[in-house]
Amino acid sequence: MSNANRLQERVAESYAGLSVKLKAAADYVVHNQMDVATRSLRSVSAASGVSPATLSRLARSLNFESYEDMRELCRETVGERSLSFADRAEQLTSDPQPDQSMLDRQAAACVLNISKLREDLNQDRLKAAVVALKHARSVVLFGAFGSTGIVEYMAYLANYFTTNWTLAGRMGASLGAALSTLAKEDVLLIVTKTPYAKKAVRAAESARASGATVIVVSDSHACPAIEFATFPFIVPSDSPQFFSSYAATLSLLETMIAMLVAQSGEDASRRIRDVERRNQSLGEFWND
Secondary structure, eight states: OOHHHHHHHHHHHHHTTSOHHHHHHHHHHHHOHHHHHHSOHHHHHHHHTOOHHHHHHHHHHTTOSSHHHHHHHHHHHHHHOSSOHHHHHHHHHHOSOHHHHHHHHHHHHHHHHHHHHHHHOOHHHHHHHHHHHHHOSOEEEEEOGGGHHHHHHHHHHHTTTOSOEEESSOTTOOHHHHHHTOOTTOEEEEEOOSSOOHHHHHHHHHHHHTTOEEEEEESOTTOGGGGGOSEEEEOOOOOSSSSOOOHHHHHHHHHHHHHHHHHHTHHHHHHHHHHHHHHHHTTOSOOO
């Protein structure tokens, strides 16, 4: 796991219980690690508007022995980065021939996100989440805004090999109705990225209160749904564009599907063959 993700993990684990002041300090530290790494505590305090005492309390709240220990982790993180957010933004706006290089930039960002996912992902957490999905009585998927199509794609793949996965809140269907039957035997999987959908946060809260397992895939420690997640996944989503990239998110979800099929063995293979046969008989595929 890289140092950047290690810091995000620490913040995510404690974020919901932090005070308003400590949340503001945590947000600043996560998004300004270069400043924390290279400037004095007094300078960071002046730039962030957060008092030195609050920054020190934040470090202790994140289980660092001192502010200097948190600062040292930021130094290591900065050393890992090949290009900062500001550098990428400057390149995007200053390139005299942006159309010729945009594909290269976007592709590079996607490759970097996937590489960071592969390096940073907590494999034990992934395996445990897949086990929960495999043994669930029912799996409910929810995504809003840009994440809507992502969960629809996951449902499409899952319906090839299982019958207990459903989409919540689609085509006029009630989100409340989909959540009303959730219990400890069930799983709710949510994908939500900045700006976070209020319904996604409320759905995570409701499902957790009912005892269901909650899987949240997001892009930041600050996602309010993380507080209710049994298995949280913070996925790299950097992009030279104005929007978040879903390349690494798709890689994670497709990996979950592949692991489920592998663990389901012949039962999954048999159902996939049956679905394909029925699709053929219905003439759903193009045949010359």
